[in-house]
């Protein structure tokens with residue numbers, strides 16, 4: 001075997017590097033918001049169902065999986081994923097599905113973006129493990145610099161890289177304790193911050209916490225500004241954000257704290273809680289509250305970050321800068337990566353050895369993440385998400401007028417929640433699983449969330465075309481209609 005030069009790659013040459021025929025096709029089209037030209041032809045044809053899933057090849061793998069892989073995974077799609085590109089996912093039997101999930105808000109620039117694939121392949125040929133705990137690594141430094149430049153208000157600096165969203169939450173939790181020398185934290189009903197350690201302790205849902213106690217002590221939960229199902233039965237804006245008054249006047253004085261709150265942990269838009277954007281005054285009020293308590297304000301943007309909501313970070317919609325920002329999911333473009341970035345005076349408190357991770361700043365994750373975030377910036381995907389999000393919101397609001405199973409439509413950019421109810425007056429939740437299955441059978445991959453499992457997340461890759469959004473909504477509405485007919489709901493009458 002001949003020796004390789006530094007720039008040679010051991011990997012197969014990339015197949016999806018901007019095929020010229022597709023490029024010509026894309027530039028010839030007059031379509032508004034077309035798919036980018038790097039998306040291969042097979043993925044442009046989504047959805048295309050060739051066999052009822054699970055087909056024979058999927059079944060073979062599922063059989064082995066069921067014998068050998070942990071049952072802890074709660075899978076909602078009975079197929080084996082083979083490849084994905086742009087906004088489409090292909091299973092082992094050749095079914096091509098249109099994707100409205102981005103792999104849970106991970107593939108923001110599109111599945112298997114060619115720049116991310118190429119960056120991984122090039123990096124893997126040179127160096128895989130960067131031992132970034134003990135030595136310096138160029139891409140880690142450059143990536144941290146870029147994250148500081150795009151941070152809210154350009155006010156944050158000093159990134160700590162870990163391996164997942166939950167690990168990043170853990171880092172933020174530790175830093176807030178280290179900095180304030182306090183050990184109490186405020187968190188919210190409907191929150192989700194991960195499945196381990198501090199992240200699980202900060203997560204409110206009983207099902208996820210069940211049988212894992214005792215969890216980290218010192219966490220006080222309070223209702224989130226979930227206006228559609230207000231815990232206080234108030235109505236915005238007349239309420240004057242009673243949910244924040246409640247924290248100020250009751251939780252902090254009568255809720256059993258020691259008056260020594262280290263941090264307020266909040267998702268600027270709740271993700272797993274049901275894609276819930278709070279009113280515009282909410283985060284500024286939390287900012288004031290944190291300052292008045294000498295506590296740090298921590299925004300968990302693991303799900304909302306990297307252009308998903310039409311801005312690089314969701315907190316920019318609220319003109320509010322956190323003390324610590326938590327990132328994950330789309331940060332890595334598909335590889336396991338999480339990170340925190342903070343106000344410099346806070347991050348600088350951590351002295352060498354205060355926190356660490358063997359794989360933090362890993363060569364592959366840095367190369368992939370840097371390529372993905374750069375693509376999001378260069379392809380102006382925040383703007384695209386904002387514009388397509390407005391269009392999607394309009395279509396869904398119109399659909400809500402036709403479909404009484406839809407109780408609420410809300411969101412920002414391409415992070416939209418569609419909440420299902422049995423009756424628009426009683427707001428009794430209607431579980432989404434059946435409809436999700438119907439969509440999937442028809443070639444649309446959607447995921448759900450919400451404390452009652454009744455919210456559809458409309459969170460496609462941000463490179464989705466306008467035509468694909470329309471196609472996806474057609475499938476979605478048909479599934480809703482079938483469910484309404486099946487259940488005979490959709491009477492617009494109030495109860496009684």
Ligand SMILES: Cc1ncc(COP(=O)(O)O)c(C=O)c1O
Pocket residue numbers: 164165166167169192193194195199267271272300301302303328329338
């Ligand atoms: C807001 C938020 N924080 C943290 C996490 C945990 O991230 P991970 O699953 O990468 O540990 C998630 C995952 O869904 C999340 O949505």
